[in-house]
Amino acid sequence: ETGVTQSPTHLIKTRGQQVTLRCSSQSGHNTVSWYQQALGQGPQFIFQYYREEENGRGNFPPRFSGLQFPNYSSELNVNALELDDSALYLCASSRTGVRQNTEAFFGQGTRLTVV
Amino acid sequence: AQSVTQPDIHITVSEGASLELRCNYSYGATPYLFWYVQSPGQGLQLLLKYFSGDTLVQGIKGFEAEFKRSQSSFNLRKPSVHWSDAAEYFCAVGYGQNFVFGPGTRLSVLP
Numbered sequence: 001e002t003g004v005t006q007s008p009t010h011l012i013k014t015r016g017q018q019v020t021l022r023c024s025s026q027s028g029h030n031t032v033s034w035y036q037q038a039l040g041q042g043p044q045f046i047f048q049y050y051r052e053e054e055n056g057r058g059n060f061p062p063r064f065s066g067l068q069f070p071n072y073s074s075e076l077n078v079n080a081l082e083l084d085d086s087a088l089y090l091c092a093s094s095r096t097g098v099r100q101n102t103e104a105f106f107g108q109g110t111r112l113t114v115v
Numbered sequence: 116a117q118s119v120t121q122p123d124i125h126i127t128v129s130e131g132a133s134l135e136l137r138c139n140y141s142y143g144a145t146p147y148l149f150w151y152v153q154s155p156g157q158g159l160q161l162l163l164k165y166f167s168g169d170t171l172v173q174g175i176k177g178f179e180a181e182f183k184r185s186q187s188s189f190n191l192r193k194p195s196v197h198w199s200d201a202a203e204y205f206c207a208v209g210y211g212q213n214f215v216f217g218p219g220t221r222l223s224v225l226p
Binding site: 004033035040041042043044045048056058090092103104105106107108109111 | 119151156157158159160161164205207213214215216217218219
């Protein structure tokens with residue numbers, strides 16, 4: 001098992017609501033990335049945080065936002081939930097910041113269901 | 116644009132048989148290449164990675180992969196599959212600060 005923990009493991013929300021997902025990075029890692037994995041698909045990059053700032057963003061709307069804290073843990077916030085937001089949300093922590101993720105460790109994910 | 120294709124959506128092999136999962140990528144520079152495995156309801160576990168050097172890379176659980184620049188491929192192989200290898204396998208390119216993943220290949224293993 002990796003040292004990356006995500007909470008909660010499962011979540012059910014209603015369309016239009018807001019949700020916050022949490023990720024604790026592995027000890028010694030300073031970078032956190034978030035991915036969305038829809039059913040039957042590969043993970044899609046949402047954004048990355050390094051030194052408490054967003055350090056790259058994929059093709060996701062502004063209602064997807066995040067935070068990174070001084071202890072390198074991170075939150076993913078999604079506003080105005082839509083049915084298509086139902087997915088497994090994966091957090092990955094790594095030691096690199098501004099270069100490619102030479103090695104990332106993934107958490108178990110949070111399964112979000114929007115009804 | 117960077118992309119990763121995995122031509123096989125689902126592969127079924129018998130336990131003890133050999134395995135090859137295909138991966139092709141489109142990337143403008145020297146790629147960082149990865150294979151991850153995902154068991155049902157779980158996160159992603161790194162099997163192996165290629166950055167440079169020897170084009171045949173050894174990973175965990177008896178897996179290996181070969182980087183072929185001329186074919187833009189990074190196929191995953193295992194000489195003898197175990198029932199516990201049944202899972203979803205993802206090939207990925209390291210791009211900028213993140214990964215671009217392929218759609219995955221689901222591996223089923225027959226007893």
